[in-house]
Amino acid sequence: xxxxxxxxxxxxxxxxxxxxxxxxxxxxxxxxxxxxxxxxxxxxxxxxxxxxxxxxxxxxxxxxxxxxxxxxxxxxxxxxxxxxxxxxxxxxxxxxxxxxxxxxxxxxxxxxxxxxxxxxxxxxxxxxxxxxxxxxxxxxxxxxxxxxxxxxxxxxxxxxxxxxxxxxxxxxxxxxxxxxxxxxxxxxxxxxxx
Numbered sequence: 518x519x520x521x522x523x524x525x526x527x528x529x530x531x532x533x534x535x536x537x538x539x540x541x542x543x544x545x546x547x548x549x550x551x552x553x554x555x556x557x558x559x560x561x562x563x564x565x566x567x568x569x570x571x572x573x574x575x576x577x578x579x580x581x582x583x584x585x586x587x588x589x590x591x592x593x594x595x596x597x598x599x600x601x602x603x604x605x606x607x608x609x610x611x612x613x614x615x616x617x618x619x620x621x622x623x624x625x626x627x628x629x630x631x632x633x634x635x636x637x638x639x640x641x642x643x644x645x646x647x648x649x650x651x652x653x654x655x656x657x658x659x660x661x662x663x664x665x666x667x668x669x670x671x672x673x674x675x676x677x678x679x680x681x682x683x684x685x686x687x688x689x690x691x692x693x694x695x696x697x698x699x700x701x702x703x704x705x706x707x708x709x710x711x
Contacts, residue, residue: 626674
């Protein structure tokens, strides 16, 4: 009788058993974590943030029936968005303007090579205009019919300056569809599989 009660009372883990399980978990984590490129996922997230801003501006242009002007203020790491209420193609002082900044160590960059074969700059393509001639900030306009001002590619990268951290967002002018590219270690652009 004493043996049965003693057998039923022992239902847990000993400290030694828990220590062995914890050691195995730590060992597996030590093997797996160095193989995960956290910077890749962080930069993919930053590229998605910029892509989402393009999508939002396209939606706002169609919903509000007015052009949305998005300016890449590359030296400050932000996008300035203006509701072009009078549709004159210029960000007037009386029109509503707000900013969206890049996050987590991202910045607009000049890549070593471009997707469209243009001279490397923060943004390239025939769909760009430059509203401020002093600073030459690239500007994209989204129209109420769902299109953009033309084909444009915007480049972002990390403050660390690694080639593999560079991302490109290619906007098709007729539809405002956005494609997402990553730069490989050899300096070539690859279409992302996301």
